Amino acid sequence: MVLWSHFQTLPVLWLVVTLAVFLVASWFNVRMGKTPFLHPVLVSLAIIILVLLATNTDYDTYMLGGQYIHLLLGPAVVALAIPLYDNLATVKRLLVPLLVGCVSGAIVASVSAIMLGMWFGLSDQLLLTLAPKSVTSPIAIAIAEKVGGFPSLAAGLVLITGAMGCVIAPVVYKLLKIEDESVKGFVLGVGAHAMGTAFAFEYGMVAGAFGGLAMGMTGAFTAFFLPVLIPIIGL
């Protein structure tokens, strides 16, 4: 028991657990036909939380190792500039529709989530956590940290949104009779961030590229827009 309590505080233990579980979850997801409901991140979270509960380990102890992975999120967000730059020609050509799509999508996504949350009588902190739910998780986590929501919960809600978005999108295409691949990709990127983008690649390269573009633009716009919106609605 004494041995375990020492072993438990070794950062490298949780690094090994995180990487190993993630690899298993990725393998499992491929075997299950890449369904968004068994997304590797969702499955990894579930397994790691179960391991922590079973071994009586709290989150702070896990983060002794986990923080080194978490630290890389910052530079990874900065790196999102590269795919945006690669698609610059497309952005310039379609600047107006892309801006209208991403700005309206970002506003509708956060305002509708906040309004529904208010209607259900959720706490202010929960509302702030819900606001960035359509934004790619690294940016959503950063936003939640900044505006005073729960970052981890935001990450979870973002992932659930992503999985739902992949199911909702085909229904919306049918209702509105959308056949244009670029529109399909863009809608997925705005509403369902990285998971939507991954799903968009199933429609083709163009859809995937537009998904990534929409994800980056919506994420950046929401990061600038939420700090303005939040005081307006009195949170």
Next chain:
Amino acid sequence: MVQGFLILLFCQLLGECLVTLLSVSIPGSVVGMMLLLVGLIVIKKVPDGLRSTSEGLLKILPLLLVPAGVGLMRYFGVLSAYWYQLLIILFVSTLVTMFVVAALLRLMSKEKHEEGH
């Protein structure tokens, strides 16, 4: 590799400095992303080291989200109290968002076609 990492971290640092100086609640990393994008537009190319480092990081992006997500274990109380409200909110809000964006884009592409005729 080192050079690429340095560029990314330096942009993030600049971003953090800017948001602190201006005391705004925008994430420093997002400002760093915008700064890097502007920089790339100015020099008109992606340096080799930066591209390989960035692509490497973006490839493992899902893994990088895991430690933050594990923090969900702290919110079992909130989740068990509000799980169905949260699910309804996420579903309705995502449906409305996608509907609005798709409808707007369809409208705009139609106008464009009509202009073309």
